[in-house]
Amino acid sequence: xxxxxxxxxxxxxxxxxxxxxxxxxxxxxxxxxxxxxxxxxxxxxxxxxxxxxxxxxxxxxxxxxxxxxxxxxxxxxxxxxxxxxxxxxxxxxxxxxxxxxxxxxxxxxxxxxxxxxxxxxxxxxxxxxxxxxxxxxxxx
Amino acid sequence: xxxxxxxxxxxxxxxxxxxxxxxxxxxxxxxxxxxxxxxxxxxxxxxxxxxxxxxxxxxxxxxxxxxxxxxxxxxxxxxxxx
Numbered sequence: 001x002x003x004x005x006x007x008x009x010x011x012x013x014x015x016x017x018x019x020x021x022x023x024x025x026x027x028x029x030x031x032x033x034x035x036x037x038x039x040x041x042x043x044x045x046x047x048x049x050x051x052x053x054x055x056x057x058x059x060x061x062x063x064x065x066x067x068x069x070x071x072x073x074x075x076x077x078x079x080x081x082x083x084x085x086x087x088x089x090x091x092x093x094x095x096x097x098x099x100x101x102x103x104x105x106x107x108x109x110x111x112x113x114x115x116x117x118x119x120x121x122x123x124x125x126x127x128x129x130x131x132x133x134x135x136x137x138x139x140x
Numbered sequence: 141x142x143x144x145x146x147x148x149x150x151x152x153x154x155x156x157x158x159x160x161x162x163x164x165x166x167x168x169x170x171x172x173x174x175x176x177x178x179x180x181x182x183x184x185x186x187x188x189x190x191x192x193x194x195x196x197x198x199x200x201x202x203x204x205x206x207x208x209x210x211x212x213x214x215x216x217x218x219x220x221x222x
Binding site for chain 2: 010011013014015016028034036038044045046047048066067069070085086087088089092098100101114116118124125
């Protein structure tokens with residue numbers, strides 16, 4: 001099985017009940033940078049995700065060795081996928097992205113972690129580029 | 141809360157495999173070294189709290205995601221990126 005859409009966060013996600021560890025990654029549309037992370041244990045728990053590099057080309061961070069170890073990463077470029085959580089609860093025009101705590105996924109084993117970076121360049125709320133221009137009015 | 145007094149260079153052992161070392165004390169700033177197994181994650185508390193709060197705040201429904209999907213098709217049609 002080359003790639004999985006089901007991921008296990010053994011440590012859970014900060015702020016969520018610790019038992020919620022299993023999630024499904026759903027692409028919203030072919031070629032779209034937006035994804036949805038659905039809890040497989042609670043229908044009401046989900047996150048909108050983006051591939052951060054589509055919106056923040058300069059985004060980079062060092063994955064701490066202990067995180068890499070916990071994820072069982074052996075060949076980083078091939079096995080890794082990075083996503084960031086979008087907060088669109090204040091409306092799409094005001095959507096923000098959490099660049100401080102990316103989701104790091106091992107696409108081979110399906111193990112994933114939300115990594116909290118020690119990087120002063122990033123916060124939990126960066127405006128999502130382009131949304132103010134492309135989001136349409138109404139619907140809210 | 142357990143309160144212990146330690147001096148610079150002294151340490152604490154928590155459980156079997158966590159060691160906290162008081163490396164340096166300058167004025168009000170304390171440098172702390174932590175040795176812990178990889179499954180034990182260590183964060184600055186205020187940063188971890190910010191991530192917790194943000195995760196709770198960002199919880200989304202599929203309906204909300206579906207609205208983004210329409211927006212996403214606009215994004216990707218105008219500037220395809222890998």
